[in-house]
Amino acid sequence: MYSIEADLHTHTVASTHAYSTVLENLHHAAKIGLRAIASTDHAPDMQDAPHIWHFMNLDALPREWEGVTLLRGAEVNILDADGRLDLPDSVLSDLDWVVASMHRRVCTARTMEETTRAYLKVAENPLIDLIGHSGTPAFAYDYRRVIPVFGEAGKIVEINAGSLSVRPESRKNCVEIARLCKEYRVPVAVDSDAHFCMAIGEVSGALEMLKEIDFPEELILNASADRLFSYLAAKHGDDWRAR
Numbered sequence: 001m002y003s004i005e006a007d008l009h010t011h012t013v014a015s016t017h018a019y020s021t022v023l024e025n026l027h028h029a030a031k032i033g034l035r036a037i038a039s040t041d042h043a044p045d046m047q048d049a050p051h052i053w054h055f056m057n058l059d060a061l062p063r064e065w066e067g068v069t070l071l072r073g074a075e076v077n078i079l080d081a082d083g084r085l086d087l088p089d090s091v092l093s094d095l096d097w098v099v100a101s102m103h104r105r106v107c108t109a110r111t112m113e114e115t116t117r118a119y120l121k122v123a124e125n126p127l128i129d130l131i132g133h134s135g136t137p138a139f140a141y142d143y144r145r146v147i148p149v150f151g152e153a154g155k156i157v158e159i160n161a162g163s164l165s166v167r168p169e170s171r172k173n174c175v176e177i178a179r180l181c182k183e184y185r186v187p188v189a190v191d192s193d194a195h196f197c198m199a200i201g202e203v204s205g206a207l208e209m210l211k212e213i214d215f216p217e218e219l220i221l222n223a224s225a226d227r228l229f230s231y232l233a234a235k236h237g238d239d240w241r242a243r
């Protein structure tokens, strides 16, 4: 069975529909043996998101706590069919890890044509690392057209453990996305999207799904912290921890 050493999509009380602090998240991550988490609160266009200053001041946090590396991140909103985001490049470029996601009350892309166009634009953005929970049925897109483009652009596609368990339609989309990632050798990250500390690292259902489709372990970025750290070194330089 696969396992993960890092959870790359987690929330804190800074988004008020989440309920744990950064320290509680780190402590739980340490307790279950993770080596890294990314703290990725919602960017400002989400209704209860923190102010932009939250993202500009993340270097106030320790780089490591109880042996767990903390990645400074954000979950930015993909706003429309043009792939516009709700944090400026100047802020994103200082972060370690940027998740880009579509959310119902924020994203105006609706038709498959619009969502596909938005994701193709997002693929072109070098500041984005992870495509968040893109199996959401409300934002289905042309998977076969876009997934290989994500691969060519060096994007990581998220298999979101929360989405998988929500409704059958989500699961069907997630399986299709994972199969295409396998076919086109596109790396994935398997994340909890935790809104409470005890959910961190809770991704067993998603890992079982990947096992069922015989997904290659080496394409799961966060199955190995060293693999993740190599990705970050390639992106931000060998001294990325000193940023």
Ligand SMILES: [Zn+2]
Pocket (backbone or CB within 6 Å): 075, 101, 103, 132, 133
């Ligand atoms: Zn989200």
Ligand SMILES: [Zn+2]
Pocket (backbone or CB within 6 Å): 009, 011, 075, 193
């Ligand atoms: Zn999230």
